[in-house]
Amino acid sequence: MSLSSGGAAPTQFRPDPEGTHPPLLSPDYASTRLRAPLKAPVDLPQRLTELTGPVLGEGLVRPGDADLTRGYAEEPVGQRIIVSGRLLDGDGRPIPRSLVEIWQANAAGRYRHDRGNWPAPLDPNFDGMGRTLTDEQGRYSFTTVKPGAYPWRNHHNAWRPAHIHFSLFGRSFTQRLVTQMYFPADPLFGQDPIFNSVPEAARDRMIADFSLADTQPDWALAFSFDIVLRGSDATPFQEGGS
């Protein structure tokens, strides 16, 4: 083998500090009540399985997948936006050539999905799915339309703030993350138990910045959203036994 003998020994990843992620049982988000595990998780030491991860992209990302406004006969309806940023690890290092997957509602807040059935219009020119690989500097960029808010049945008159779902792999199993990107100053934040499941001090890290610099004149508004995955400790993993 292997990673260690190849001189590229992966390092252990630091645990995220308390207050980073939402508790699995967050009763205001009703679906957590029967789905959150109730036993404390068992510590799993990071060994090779945890320190390695898939190399994804080939066959998954097609040209045009980063532009959600193309691929149909017409352009989708809505405010055209560019969402871009960097994928970094917790030491500020860019993560290049890593798969980024997104999905979102259309401008009216409707998903193209069997279970998305509230009476807002579907857009025949929008499927809401995007994929890309980060470049050598860890950068990604999507062109899309701003998603609308949508109602859900969690509590009386519940509305999800506008958001884009993000799925990230980084370099290892340990860094895997799925999150949601929100838009600045959304008036719906206060009543959303999913957004508010995250400890208050960390919520800002899910909100994109409006970026005048990245707007394209006569074309699109722009938001920037950097994503940070776990950082690594200095101690390299020493593989024994083989």
Add this chain to the structure above:
Amino acid sequence: MKAEMLSTPSQTVGPFLSIGLTWEQGEFVVPDGTSGSFWVRGRLLDGAGEPVPDGVIETWQADPYGKFSHALLPLESAVEGFGGFGRSMTGPDGRYGVHTVKPGPVGDGQGGFQAPHLDVSVFARGLLHRIVLRIYFADEDEANADDPVLSALPDEGARATLIAQPDGAGAYTLDIRLQGDGETVFFAV
């Protein structure tokens, strides 16, 4: 020069995950017909024993020779088409399935070996963070008995939640119980 940065918080995949996360052939860690390949199947169940139809199961593993792919050192496995990664959306009945081969021995970092295992991430509506388990194989008694992760669990009942049982030819079964009776042992990585 290191600038420590705080991680982006996790959020649920929500009910519409299949829009973004469905992959053609996602269940196939190895192509159909690969020598020694089999299905690992099971149901994802909630605290009331009801199926979870809006979840996704992802698996990660070594190849039969104990080798891993990694972004820093992509693997050319001797098993053709082996990528190490599987992804299965759960169906209306909560069922998942990945088609794979048994991983080989992987060092435990202390001179010994770990039993063949898949690392598994579970995402679903109602899960605000992914949860992690391992899938082991019932026909690896000896290796399982020596496995450092299984050995550290409190009792047989806990171990059993992670051990897939042979289910006819070319298949294993393991249900994943998110909560309650027989709750699967989940790990913090």
